Amino acid sequence: MKPVNSNPVASAAMKCVFFLCSKEIMAENPTAANTATAPGPGAQKGGEIKASPRIMMQGGAYYMLMFHEREEDLTKIVGRATKQGYDVLRKGGTAVDAVEKAVRILEGNEYFNAGRGSLLNKDGEVECDALIMDGSTLNTGAVMAARHFKNPISISRKIMDESPHCAFSADGALAFAKEKGFDKYICEPQDLITDKAKSVKDKYKFGDFVEEVFPGNNPCEHDDYDDNHDTVSAVALDSNGHFACATSTGGIPGKSKGRISDAPLVGCGGYANEFGAATTSGHGESLMKMTLAREVVFNMEKLGQDAQLATKSAVQDMEKRIQGYGCAIAIDKNGNFGKAANSSVMIWAQMADDKMELGMERELKFKYDD
Amino acid sequence: MEDNPIFNAGHGAVLNEIGQVECDAMIMDGSTLNSGAVLAVSQFSNPVSLARRVMEETPHCALNIEGCLAFAKKIGYPILKDPMELVTEQAKMKGNAFSKYNNAVHSHREGRSTEEYHDTVGAVAMDTSGCIACATSTGGIPAKMQGRIGDSPMIGCGGYANEYGGSSTTGHGESLMKITLAREAVYNIEKGNNAQISSEEAVQRMETRINGYGGVIVIDEDGNFGKAFNTKRMAWATVKDDVLQYGLKPNECIKVDLK
Numbered sequence: 001m002k003p004v005n006s007n008p009v010a011s012a013a014m015k016c017v018f019f020l021c022s023k024e025i026m027a028e029n030p031t032a033a034n035t036a037t038a039p040g041p042g043a044q045k046g047g048e049i050k051a052s053p054r055i056m057m058q059g060g061a062y063y064m065l066m067f068h069e070r071e072e073d074l075t076k077i078v079g080r081a082t083k084q085g086y087d088v089l090r091k092g093g094t095a096v097d098a099v100e101k102a103v104r105i106l107e108g109n110e111y112f113n114a115g116r117g118s119l120l121n122k123d124g125e126v127e128c129d130a131l132i133m134d135g136s137t138l139n140t141g142a143v144m145a146a147r148h149f150k151n152p153i154s155i156s157r158k159i160m161d162e163s164p165h166c167a168f169s170a171d172g173a174l175a176f177a178k179e180k181g182f183d184k185y186i187c188e189p190q191d192l193i194t195d196k197a198k199s200v201k202d203k204y205k206f207g208d209f210v211e212e213v214f215p216g217n218n219p220c221e222h223d224d225y226d227d228n229h230d231t232v233s234a235v236a237l238d239s240n241g242h243f244a245c246a247t248s249t250g251g252i253p254g255k256s257k258g259r260i261s262d263a264p265l266v267g268c269g270g271y272a273n274e275f276g277a278a279t280t281s282g283h284g285e286s287l288m289k290m291t292l293a294r295e296v297v298f299n300m301e302k303l304g305q306d307a308q309l310a311t312k313s314a315v316q317d318m319e320k321r322i323q324g325y326g327c328a329i330a331i332d333k334n335g336n337f338g339k340a341a342n343s344s345v346m347i348w349a350q351m352a353d354d355k356m357e358l359g360m361e362r363e364l365k366f367k368y369d370d
Numbered sequence: 371m372e373d374n375p376i377f378n379a380g381h382g383a384v385l386n387e388i389g390q391v392e393c394d395a396m397i398m399d400g401s402t403l404n405s406g407a408v409l410a411v412s413q414f415s416n417p418v419s420l421a422r423r424v425m426e427e428t429p430h431c432a433l434n435i436e437g438c439l440a441f442a443k444k445i446g447y448p449i450l451k452d453p454m455e456l457v458t459e460q461a462k463m464k465g466n467a468f469s470k471y472n473n474a475v476h477s478h479r480e481g482r483s484t485e486e487y488h489d490t491v492g493a494v495a496m497d498t499s500g501c502i503a504c505a506t507s508t509g510g511i512p513a514k515m516q517g518r519i520g521d522s523p524m525i526g527c528g529g530y531a532n533e534y535g536g537s538s539t540t541g542h543g544e545s546l547m548k549i550t551l552a553r554e555a556v557y558n559i560e561k562g563n564n565a566q567i568s569s570e571e572a573v574q575r576m577e578t579r580i581n582g583y584g585g586v587i588v589i590d591e592d593g594n595f596g597k598a599f600n601t602k603r604m605a606w607a608t609v610k611d612d613v614l615q616y617g618l619k620p621n622e623c624i625k626v627d628l629k
Contacts, residue, residue, distance in 0.1 A: 137580075138548035138549065138579065138580050139548065140547065140548060142519070144409065144434060144519060145434050145436070145437075163515065164515075164544070165514065165515060165518045165519075165544060166519075166543075166544045166547050166548070167518070167519035167520075167524075167547070168515070168517045168518060168519060169409060169410045169434050169435065169517040169518075169519060170434065170436075170517070171435075171516065171517045172410065172515060172516050172517010172518055172519075173517065175515070175516050175517060176515060176517075255430065256428065256430060256433070256437055256440065256441065257436055257437055257440055258433045258434040258435065258436040258437020258438065258439075258440065258441075259430040259432070259433060259437055260407070260409060260430075260431075260432035260433065260434055260437075261432075265432075265524045265525065265526070265527075266524060266526075266527060266547045266548065266550060267524070267525075267526040267527065267550035267553055268524070268525060268526065271550065273579075284431075285429070285430060285431045288405065288431050288432070288525045289403035289404070289405060289431070289525065290403070291525060291526035291530065291550065291553045294526055294550050294553050298557055302557070302561065321403065322402075322403050
């Protein structure tokens, strides 16, 4: 394993703070402050939740580019998606509504590796994994290796809400959607494949990609990988004190057909309960082995760690234990945001109290004591 | 147990709503955390053995049916010509009894599972070097919808193993997933509980939080066994130091000296 950068903090963190106190938002939700103090059912078990509604997103744990102006554009797209999710919360929507909305936007954007525009597998197909989880009921819905849905997160939501099950394979999800008459959710597999994804297809071989991207090499050495993102995800806390999380991904480029990533697996790609919510991104096989999202929530619920410490220690553990690379984001019951990555880059955005912060962090390397 | 038609895994697994067998299985090596899983496959006699090949011979941890078929062809792993080979007459008869998924879940909760159909099978083991591993295999819940994925192939839901312990779960898959029961049991061990307390607390949490039903078997790093279930029955057996113990109902334990 290559040595990690010894700098304990982000060596080149770009962070912007946006104040979005538009009259529009304030007018839409005059009672937000009141509703936020009312403890919801989740609060009874996890302790009283006083934090106002909030949402956090990440747009990928790796992102190899030459660092021109486009990184700002991409960060802004994640910011806009986060804002849309936040608007759902401000209008009294649930955390589940918010994370679904926010993830849908990135699925619809071809620069992100989810939904349409996902990176292709070895056979040149898009196969999407997605998961949504309602932390108040622990209900979840997931779809695996789906090829027929522009918005895998929305069919996951339908699986959660309208089937007796939590997860479906590609064919199962298609049969379910047809049976339930969700025709508007269904598309042809080729509708998900963009020219952009086709044009970079031959660059990617799963093994080489993982080897080169996730061990955290200097991103500037890998100009070849300048068009890809990883799993996108969101975590949110609503005005009732309920948490939710959502993940969506096209998986690692060049993967074998039928490979299932961490993203649709409860506890691996995401987890939410009454103590908090977490999602992950990175080398899926490593995240699965650590059940990384569950680990972050365990850290918050059983060790009383805040979201920042919980994500950081979980990612550190993954690196120590299996030299795994990736990132995690989380919200705890006090409303703290947490993010940690040992992958080369993570694009993130968070919004609470009408204030947005967003940024792209590079080489967030931890120095751990052996 | 996959080969034995009595158990709900491999041959003789229960049927989904369209009369097919779809198997889920996973295996995990606690020393390396390597794991392999197969999801909703119907062309393999021993899903857990294929899961092991996935673990050892692919860069991936989990493959669905299409991925498994391509992989099996590549490595020459035996593929059944007709997936209906896994369907037994008994399963067909039982399939009629559980033509509705909700009936099956209800029956499960009542603990009728060990009389009328069997649930997920699983094993946890510690070897002479102290490494722990787990494996889980299932046909899922009778009358499940086509393509439904249960807890069994999901790391942390159907099974989990690391350097502190290993666990394998059974029961209403959707409930086990929501609580990540296998990970919960191992996490309890990591926090200093023994295997028995860890398993009891994990099952208790599932019951109080989501009224879920199922069971878990556990081995901790000191070699203790733990088992807990809130269904009426769970068939279990342990072997250590040439002593076999087994039981079915709560507090039932039969000892056999193998020497």
